Amino acid sequence: MKLINILLCLLISINTFCQEKELDGFWGIKFGTSKEKALEIMLENKNAKQHPSPENPDLLIFLGCQFAGRPAKYITLAFIENQLFDGRVYFEPELESQTIKLYKTIKSELNEKYYKTKEDYEIFQDPYEKGDGFETLAIQAGKGQLASQWVFRREDNQGKNHIQLTITPKLLVILAYQDNLLASKAMNYNKKKNYQDY
Numbered sequence: 001m002k003l004i005n006i007l008l009c010l011l012i013s014i015n016t017f018c019q020e021k022e023l024d025g026f027w028g029i030k031f032g033t034s035k036e037k038a039l040e041i042m043l044e045n046k047n048a049k050q051h052p053s054p055e056n057p058d059l060l061i062f063l064g065c066q067f068a069g070r071p072a073k074y075i076t077l078a079f080i081e082n083q084l085f086d087g088r089v090y091f092e093p094e095l096e097s098q099t100i101k102l103y104k105t106i107k108s109e110l111n112e113k114y115y116k117t118k119e120d121y122e123i124f125q126d127p128y129e130k131g132d133g134f135e136t137l138a139i140q141a142g143k144g145q146l147a148s149q150w151v152f153r154r155e156d157n158q159g160k161n162h163i164q165l166t167i168t169p170k171l172l173v174i175l176a177y178q179d180n181l182l183a184s185k186a187m188n189y190n191k192k193k194n195y196q197d198y
Helices: 002-019 035-045 096-113 135-140 180-195
Strands: 049-051 059-063 074-080 083-091 119-124 144-153 160-167 173-179
Touching: 035 049, 035 059, 035 074, 074 180, 083 180, 096 135, 096 144, 096 160, 096 173, 135 144, 160 180, 173 180
Parallel strands: none
Antiparallel strands: 049 059, 059 074, 074 083, 083 173, 119 144, 144 160, 160 173
16 A cells, blocks of 8 residues: 555656646747747748738748648747747648547647646537547537647746647647747737727
8 A cells, every 4th residue: 555655646746747847938949039039040940931921010920841740831929029929830631531630649749748738628519529430520610629738837937838739620730839928918918909999
């Protein structure tokens, strides 16, 4: 019995340790990096091609990237007050039927690198259900959702940062890295801006 208790304590300690790892950026670019510096890193170190995004001056879009050994449809970097707060990779599988498999493969790789997440959701609404063979159709119809999240402490211990993995109704697998403190600032800014219309 003592051995079992010791093993359980060890597992809990390891899990707690894993979840206390830090996440300070996206793809070698630290959160808080300026738009100019992030652009330079992407063009010089990542072999990325910038896509013009005139609609939003706080967003950079890149094409032609390989991320974790896979071609990315595109990658976005979002800024608030000239500070990087969000980096996203959009994967598009060659076949629609491979979407969930790709999602699960990336989730498994993240679990292996960081820790096995408990924040893992597969939600389906009528007439769909998990395991019915129509999960992809459910996602396309907006009646199915797969999402996973990994939580990390910040360097300054001011809240948490996240990695999120989801599938969109257009069957893109999105991998997002986010600085929650700056993301909250961006959300408040956008909310204030939108509320001006009222």
